[in-house]
Amino acid sequence: MDSQVVTPLQDALPEKPGIVPGFPNVADDWLDLIADGLGEYGWLTLDACAVFGRGLLTQIAEEVAILDRTDNLRNAGVGRGLDHTRDRSVRRDKIAWLQGVTPAQQQFFSCLDELQNGLNRRLFLGLKRFEAHYATYHEGDFYRRHLDSFRGRASRVVSLVLYLNEGWQSGDGGALQVFNRDNENEVCGVVTPEMGRMVIFMSEEVPHEVLPANRTRYSVACWFRQDEVPIPL
Numbered sequence: 324m325d326s327q328v329v330t331p332l333q334d335a336l337p338e339k340p341g342i343v344p345g346f347p348n349v350a351d352d353w354l355d356l357i358a359d360g361l362g363e364y365g366w367l368t369l370d371a372c373a374v375f376g377r378g379l380l381t382q383i384a385e386e387v388a389i390l391d392r393t394d395n396l397r398n399a400g401v402g403r404g405l406d407h408t409r410d411r412s413v414r415r416d417k418i419a420w421l422q423g424v425t426p427a428q429q430q431f432f433s434c435l436d437e438l439q440n441g442l443n444r445r446l447f448l449g450l451k452r453f454e455a456h457y458a459t460y461h462e463g464d465f466y467r468r469h470l471d472s473f474r475g476r477a478s479r480v481v482s483l484v485l486y487l488n489e490g491w492q493s494g495d496g497g498a499l500q501v502f503n504r505d506n507e508n509e510v511c512g513v514v515t516p517e518m519g520r521m522v523i524f525m526s527e528e529v530p531h532e533v534l535p536a537n538r539t540r541y542s543v544a545c546w547f548r549q550d551e552v553p554i555p556l
């Protein structure tokens with residue numbers, strides 16, 4: 324597996340007022356909405372600002388920006404185990420895996436935990452753990468159409484991407500195109516990577532593609548998995 328230890332960059336982070344009390348707030352109705360969208364369409368997008376709170380989103384965005392500026396992200400690969408390659412014709416983003424070590428990452432991971440439990444209770448997915456990485460797409464970077472998991476491998480089951488870019492304009496490119504799970508040539512959604520926007524989809528079912536970005540694009544991508552430990556694919 325592509326992995327990289329992310330050292331907490333506490334010293335580099337400016338003083339923050341902290342995370343606002345009452346946030347994050349993973350409420351039952353929010354979990355219902357996500358479970359309904361996944362169950363009915365296999366994917367959904369929503370604005371998660373009110374759930375995470377601006378304070379946490381800003382801290383997460385600063386972490387990835389610092390990792391980017393200090394050259395602590397590395398070229399992402401395609402496939403796992405022996406099939407793992409860094410094919411730049413398929414994807415050009417740079418990534419760093421989260422270890423849940425900084426206060427912001429701990430808060431974020433506790434939300435992912437609640438989401439995992441909420442989805443298991445509603446959809447009986449048997450999700451056991453999750454993994455998450457920061458991703459940076461610089462100008463011209465893209466990720467061609469793909470699925471995040473292959474059928475029957477019982478690995479990645481649900482994908483989640485949270486975008487971290489203030490003031491994203493349509494001319495900035497970098498949209499996520501979501502394809503129909505029954506017809507991979509039909510676009511059924513276009514998601515703009517604006518701060519706090521989130522997309523969630525079934526990893527084995529929904530083809531998707533990141534269009535070339537015209538400015539730096541930050542995100543955190545997470546996968547909820549059914550396996551206890553990574554199964555080499």
Ligand SMILES: O=C(O)CCC(=O)C(=O)O
Pocket residue numbers: 458466471484498499531532533542544
């Ligand atoms: O950043 C996105 O919009 C999607 C990224 C993606 O598809 C992936 O990392 O597998």
Ligand SMILES: [Fe+2]
Pocket residue numbers: 469470471531
């Ligand atoms: Fe993907």
